[in-house]
Amino acid sequence: MSAFDDLLAFQRQTEALSAVAERLGWDQETVMPRGATEQRAEELAAIEAVLHERRTDPRLGEWLDAARPQNEVEERITQLVARDFHRASKIPARLATELARVTSLSQGIWADARAKEAPEDFLPTLHDVLALKREEAAALAEGGDLYDALLNDYEPGATQAEISALFDAMRPRLVALREDILGTEFRPKGLTGDFPQETQLRLARTCATAFGYDWSRGRMDLAVHPFSSGRWQDSRITTRVVETDPFNCLYSAIHETGHSSYELGIDEDYAFTPLGRGVSMGAHESQSRIYENQMGRGRAFTGWLHQRMTDAFDGIEIDNPDDFYATVNRVTPGYIRTESDEVQYNLHIMLRFDLERDLVSGRLGVEDLVEAWNARFLKDFGVAVDRPAHGVLQDVHWAVGLFGYFPTYALGNVYAGCLNTAMREAVPDLDASLARGDAAPGIEWLRENMQRHGGLYEPRELIERATGASVSEKPLLDYLEAKFSDIYRL
Amino acid sequence: MSAFDDLLAFQRQTEALSAVAERLGWDQETVMPRGATEQRAEELAAIEAVLHERRTDPRLGEWLDAARPQNEVEERITQLVARDFHRASKIPARLATELARVTSLSQGIWADARAKEAPEDFLPTLHDVLALKREEAAALAEGGDLYDALLNDYEPGATQAEISALFDAMRPRLVALREDILGTEFRPKGLTGDFPQETQLRLARTCATAFGYDWSRGRMDLAVHPFSSGRWQDSRITTRVVETDPFNCLYSAIHETGHSSYELGIDEDYAFTPLGRGVSMGAHESQSRIYENQMGRGRAFTGWLHQRMTDAFDGIEIDNPDDFYATVNRVTPGYIRTESDEVQYNLHIMLRFDLERDLVSGRLGVEDLVEAWNARFLKDFGVAVDRPAHGVLQDVHWAVGLFGYFPTYALGNVYAGCLNTAMREAVPDLDASLARGDAAPGIEWLRENMQRHGGLYEPRELIERATGASVSEKPLLDYLEAKFSDIYRL
Numbered sequence: 001m002s003a004f005d006d007l008l009a010f011q012r013q014t015e016a017l018s019a020v021a022e023r024l025g026w027d028q029e030t031v032m033p034r035g036a037t038e039q040r041a042e043e044l045a046a047i048e049a050v051l052h053e054r055r056t057d058p059r060l061g062e063w064l065d066a067a068r069p070q071n072e073v074e075e076r077i078t079q080l081v082a083r084d085f086h087r088a089s090k091i092p093a094r095l096a097t098e099l100a101r102v103t104s105l106s107q108g109i110w111a112d113a114r115a116k117e118a119p120e121d122f123l124p125t126l127h128d129v130l131a132l133k134r135e136e137a138a139a140l141a142e143g144g145d146l147y148d149a150l151l152n153d154y155e156p157g158a159t160q161a162e163i164s165a166l167f168d169a170m171r172p173r174l175v176a177l178r179e180d181i182l183g184t185e186f187r188p189k190g191l192t193g194d195f196p197q198e199t200q201l202r203l204a205r206t207c208a209t210a211f212g213y214d215w216s217r218g219r220m221d222l223a224v225h226p227f228s229s230g231r232w233q234d235s236r237i238t239t240r241v242v243e244t245d246p247f248n249c250l251y252s253a254i255h256e257t258g259h260s261s262y263e264l265g266i267d268e269d270y271a272f273t274p275l276g277r278g279v280s281m282g283a284h285e286s287q288s289r290i291y292e293n294q295m296g297r298g299r300a301f302t303g304w305l306h307q308r309m310t311d312a313f314d315g316i317e318i319d320n321p322d323d324f325y326a327t328v329n330r331v332t333p334g335y336i337r338t339e340s341d342e343v344q345y346n347l348h349i350m351l352r353f354d355l356e357r358d359l360v361s362g363r364l365g366v367e368d369l370v371e372a373w374n375a376r377f378l379k380d381f382g383v384a385v386d387r388p389a390h391g392v393l394q395d396v397h398w399a400v401g402l403f404g405y406f407p408t409y410a411l412g413n414v415y416a417g418c419l420n421t422a423m424r425e426a427v428p429d430l431d432a433s434l435a436r437g438d439a440a441p442g443i444e445w446l447r448e449n450m451q452r453h454g455g456l457y458e459p460r461e462l463i464e465r466a467t468g469a470s471v472s473e474k475p476l477l478d479y480l481e482a483k484f485s486d487i488y489r490l
Numbered sequence: 491m492s493a494f495d496d497l498l499a500f501q502r503q504t505e506a507l508s509a510v511a512e513r514l515g516w517d518q519e520t521v522m523p524r525g526a527t528e529q530r531a532e533e534l535a536a537i538e539a540v541l542h543e544r545r546t547d548p549r550l551g552e553w554l555d556a557a558r559p560q561n562e563v564e565e566r567i568t569q570l571v572a573r574d575f576h577r578a579s580k581i582p583a584r585l586a587t588e589l590a591r592v593t594s595l596s597q598g599i600w601a602d603a604r605a606k607e608a609p610e611d612f613l614p615t616l617h618d619v620l621a622l623k624r625e626e627a628a629a630l631a632e633g634g635d636l637y638d639a640l641l642n643d644y645e646p647g648a649t650q651a652e653i654s655a656l657f658d659a660m661r662p663r664l665v666a667l668r669e670d671i672l673g674t675e676f677r678p679k680g681l682t683g684d685f686p687q688e689t690q691l692r693l694a695r696t697c698a699t700a701f702g703y704d705w706s707r708g709r710m711d712l713a714v715h716p717f718s719s720g721r722w723q724d725s726r727i728t729t730r731v732v733e734t735d736p737f738n739c740l741y742s743a744i745h746e747t748g749h750s751s752y753e754l755g756i757d758e759d760y761a762f763t764p765l766g767r768g769v770s771m772g773a774h775e776s777q778s779r780i781y782e783n784q785m786g787r788g789r790a791f792t793g794w795l796h797q798r799m800t801d802a803f804d805g806i807e808i809d810n811p812d813d814f815y816a817t818v819n820r821v822t823p824g825y826i827r828t829e830s831d832e833v834q835y836n837l838h839i840m841l842r843f844d845l846e847r848d849l850v851s852g853r854l855g856v857e858d859l860v861e862a863w864n865a866r867f868l869k870d871f872g873v874a875v876d877r878p879a880h881g882v883l884q885d886v887h888w889a890v891g892l893f894g895y896f897p898t899y900a901l902g903n904v905y906a907g908c909l910n911t912a913m914r915e916a917v918p919d920l921d922a923s924l925a926r927g928d929a930a931p932g933i934e935w936l937r938e939n940m941q942r943h944g945g946l947y948e949p950r951e952l953i954e955r956a957t958g959a960s961v962s963e964k965p966l967l968d969y970l971e972a973k974f975s976d977i978y979r980l
Contacts, residue, residue, distance in 0.1 A: 012532070012536075013535075013536040013539060013540075016529075016532045016533045016535075016536035016537075017533075017536050017537065017540065019529070019533055020510065020514065020533050020536070020537060023514065023517065023533075024510065024513065027513065027517065031521070031709065032724065033705070033706060033707050033708055033709055033723070033724055033726070034706055035704070035706035035707040035723050035724075036707060036722075036723040036724035037723075038723060039506075039509070039722050039723040039724055039761075040724070042502070042506045042762065043506045043507075043509055043510050043513075045506075046502075046503040046506035046507050046510070047506075047507065047510060049503060050503075050507065050540055214525075215523070216523060216524055216525035217523050217525040217526060218523055219521065219523055232526075232529050233523070233525050233526040233527075233528060233529040234522065234523055234525075234526035234529055234530070236523070271529075272532065
């Protein structure tokens with residue numbers, strides 16, 4: 001066996017164990033008995049300890065030194081293993097294990113605090129999580145920028161400077177579009193009524209199928225906060241049901257189908273290697289967004305969905321597909337990021353990006369977070385937060401230590417804008433197919449040009465290879481202005 | 491930290507990882523997408539490799555040498571870790587990993603072969619599994635008896651000689667009772683009709699609740715072959731639904747509740763130690779059996795169940811509780827072990843015990859197994875096996891390498907007989923409570939006298955401490971003769 005073969009065999013088991021840890025996370029969020037939280041924290045800490053030991057195994061260093069990769073794929077595998085090895089080697093085992101344990105428990109504490117509208121029950125835990133993450137960031141950054149060190153876990157190569165510049169370029173056009181929309185008289189109707197859980201879930205399955213979800217390698221369950229989980233032969237989606245708002249369930253299912261289909265679309269030769277997963281959170285989010293928004297909330301697909309919903313719910317209040325299209329895309333002031341429309345969504349992200357940079361740098365203390373959130377929300381959205389679950393308690397991310405993650409959502413939107421332009425050019429009849437409830441032509445283009453490559457290219461290079469153009473916010477903003485000018489007759 | 495503390499801290503992580511492996515097994519049998527079998531095999535092999543490495547870690551040997559346990563509990567923990575260390579040290583890592591991988595895959599091959607009634611699709615795999623298990627047995631036995639080496643994994647301290655003697659003592663009285671029953675004219679009615687899945691599952695939950703199942707630390711799902719899984723804060727049960735036979739679903743649920751409640755009843759101080767699980771498969775089966783049979787199929791509980799089923803299914807064909815009691819306990823010739831009555835069940839076990847001893851010793855080759863099974867079945871039960879799924883393909887055990895496991899079922903019946911005698915004496919009003927659908931007084935006795943001890947005592951000592959008498963087949967046989975003489979008016 002060559003050093004590269006040894007490396008690959010060792011990595012194969014590490015990848016399998018990491019998939020196990022992810023599967024335990026899925027279990028915890030979907031089916032685990034509520035009394036098992038402490039046990040699960042111990043289990044996750046134990047598996048994290050094993051993973052950490054493997055990621056810092058001195059033999060990896062020796063194999064990496066001796067490996068002579070023979071082609072592009074082997075070179076990239078070597079590069080990614082080395083990156084992970086050098087990263088993990090900076091983190092003490094105690095810290096890795098403690099982070100796994102604390103963030104497994106903090107999730108339940110956050111959920112309870114949110115249900116009770118009691119930020120004071122959660123902030124001490126957030127304080128502990130943030131302290132551990134700052135310790136991790138300091139170890140990773142080695143004197144460099146703390147926030148960039150965390151951001152790089154989710155979006156390799158990205159910097160806060162680059163993202164700040166991107167957001168600065170986006171903000172004026174988004175704010176102007178939002179003001180134009182809210183300044184018109186036109187107010188699309190909201191959908192009211194009672195939509196039974198079973199029917200919503202049946203329709204959600206139909207939607208996932210329309211977007212090509214491979215049920216032989218996945219399944220759909222309920223979760224408080226929808227997510228997708230897993231890779232290779234087993235990538236599962238979740239959704240949630242609000243009986244007064246079926247769009248929540250249906251578009252969560254389509255969004256998570258985008259994530260899972262990316263994983264399932266990767267070249268199967270890359271399974272159990274570092275190439276066998278989505279290359280970054282931004283790349284991931286580009287898929288969930290282009291499924292959900294550019295395809296799922298387009299006029300063609302909503303026409304089909306209108307008919308399906310009318311059939312399934314025995315008629316709905318909105319009987320015209322054009323009105324329905326406006327309803328799906330209506331822009332209203334709202335507190336919740338995940339329920340936001342395409343125009344305002346990125347403004348929610350910018351708020352979190354600025355606050356979490358201040359938390360990580362220490363400029364903002366956890367004890368002042370609620371006040372800071374509420375002040376910024378009022379400034380950006382013109383309304384006061386009415387209760388904590390609509391404010392700082394709405395997202396699970398910080399609770400589980402995901403600092404540096406939020407900007408990848410907006411980056412995903414930017415990537416989706418770029419991909420959509422190229423996809424529409426390459427697949428001119430996509431809307432005709434979407435109008436029949438079949439996203440296959442678009443998905444085939446995405447799979448061929450992006451998904452199958454897994455981790456082979458860095459995120460920006462991946463998007464630029466797929467689109468043949470530099471990454472820019474312009475396609476997204478052009479798309480949003482065109483779409484919403486049409487709907488709102490601006 | 492003392493050597494014992496080091497040992498305990500290390501073992502804690504090993505126990506957590508072993509619970510993870512069990513949770514993956516549950517996932518595979520209940521919710522895993524069907525296309526994920528190869529990936530799951532890799533995952534289980536990876537975690538088994540880690541577990542094997544930990545179980546044979548040289549530091550364990552050093553800590554064991556240096557440990558100075560301070561009390562009975564610490565002594566027993568040290569003893570059990572040492573037993574596991576010495577056992578694992580005899581197995582090469584390659585063999586441990588290969589067994590995990592092959593037996594994860596073989597389960598699916600067995601299931602497909604059973605569905606297709608095609609033993610020839612399964613026997614080559616069984617051949618491989620058996621070869622690996624014989625290799626394992628030879629490594630463990632170190633020149634001693636191969637079968638005993640395997641048996642000891644499931645029932646520490648038991649030998650095939652002892653079990654042979656027990657079975658020899660049981661067989662004549664069981665055969666005589668069976669012949670007496672089948673020789674009478676009386677034939678209790680079977681229950682026919684169509685029993686919807688949802689109603690069966692609702693009733694199964696009611697039954698599990700009647701037997702004290704702690705839903706905050708468990709859940710119930712469907713599985714092809716019902717099982718229970720997990721410990722401490724998370725022990726889950728499964729059942730199956732046959733729409734023409736509701737007893738299958740209900741008594742599987744009660745049986746698995748017995749297994750899970752044993753795990754959940756163990757002193758919580760023992761969690762994440764080798765004391766924190768049922769001490770043997772025989773001890774485990776004693777709990778599932780006493781829940782299912784001595785309590786669940788008694789006249790008192792079936793009276794209550796009769797009313798519940800009558801209500802749930804809007805009337806059933808049998809309207810008299812006495813007739814219903816006879817129906818629940820009717821003895822008919824049948825092929826399937828898991829559907830067998832209490833009288834014939836142990837005869838099914840004896841058949842498997844003899845065949846698997848011959849397989850392990852090499853006296854019987856896999857290529858001759860179908861013929862040997864069918865000949866023996868005809869001899870013991872007086873009917874010819876009509877199809878492979880009713881014969882050698884009915885059980886999953888050999889497919890997944892569980893050679894030496896079957897006799898623990900009969901041993902569990904024997905233990906349950908002993909426990910029942912003591913429990914009835916200590917809890918004279920148990921039947922009055924069971925007649926109200928509440929097994930709590932019996933379960934409290936079992937928890938206090940047996941379940942809470944976990945792995946603290948060896949199986950035989952555990953039963954003898956609980957009952958104040960030597961383990962013997964006599965209480966079981968006396969109970970069976972009395973019960974069935976009454977039902978069949980012998």
